[in-house]
Amino acid sequence: MKQVFRYFFQGVIFVAPIVVTVYIIVLLFGFIDGLLEDVIFDFLGMRIPGLGLLIMFGALTLVGLVARTLFARTVLKLFNELILRIPVLNVIYSAFNDLFAAFAGDGRKFQRPVIVLVNPVTNLEKMGFVTEDDLSAINELDKVAVYFPHSYNFSGEMFIVPKSQIRELNIPPGDAMKFVVSGGVAGIRDVETHE
Numbered sequence: 001m002k003q004v005f006r007y008f009f010q011g012v013i014f015v016a017p018i019v020v021t022v023y024i025i026v027l028l029f030g031f032i033d034g035l036l037e038d039v040i041f042d043f044l045g046m047r048i049p050g051l052g053l054l055i056m057f058g059a060l061t062l063v064g065l066v067a068r069t070l071f072a073r074t075v076l077k078l079f080n081e082l083i084l085r086i087p088v089l090n091v092i093y094s095a096f097n098d099l100f101a102a103f104a105g106d107g108r109k110f111q112r113p114v115i116v117l118v119n120p121v122t123n124l125e126k127m128g129f130v131t132e133d134d135l136s137a138i139n140e141l142d143k144v145a146v147y148f149p150h151s152y153n154f155s156g157e158m159f160i161v162p163k164s165q166i167r168e169l170n171i172p173p174g175d176a177m178k179f180v181v182s183g184g185v186a187g188i189r190d191v192e193t194h195e
Contacts, residue, residue: 032056113176116146117165127180128159129173135160151183 029050036052066072084090112130117123132145142163149156169176171188178186 029053110147110177111173113169113171113173114146115167115169116148116159116161117167120165127169127176129176130166130168131158149177149180151181153181 033050033052036055037047040051040055041047067076083093110129110131113127114130115125115127118126126148128146128148130144131147135141135143135145138160140160143160144163144166145158146161146166147156147158175188179188
């Protein structure tokens with residue numbers, strides 16, 4: 001009976017990540033497709049599964065293409081200046097704008113994975129990402145800002161760390177992020193470090 005339960009739990013461990021991933025994709029597909037479903041039905045008179053998702057993908061791609069033009073950048077700059085003058089909106093908008101820019105676009109910040117010596121006595125180290133090299137604005141010349149993502153969570157902490165306690169990792173940033181976010185379960189192959 002113990003062997004049967006062991007096989008059962010191994011089956012659950014094998015199938016669960018696949019089922020959860022498919023379930024999340026189906027939910028997202030249904031949600032995004034459902035946003036335009038009524039509009040498309042009113043316009044065409046029939047329901048076409050996936051058309052809402054296709055239209056949203058095309059529209060966002062077109063917006064991304066237009067956003068690269070000089071005119072759009074000028075409009076966006078004026079919009080940013082206007083939003084930053086409104087007390088409550090500037091905090092919300094700038095926080096989300098910076099967050100999305102850190103993960104995608106031209107201002108990506110999570111490109112330099114490092115290992116930081118957190119406790120020299122016990123040789124305790126932590127993996128993170130250098131997000132800012134120049135801290136002269138806060139009079140910290142020999143330090144950098146390092147962001148430490150939390151495992152299995154969409155949060156993290158930022159520390160000001162002496163440069164002498166950092167070792168850069170020569171691995172793809174995506175692999176490093178996957179390793180940290182998974183709590184070390186998603187192994188890293190061929191990790192190389194250099195001072």
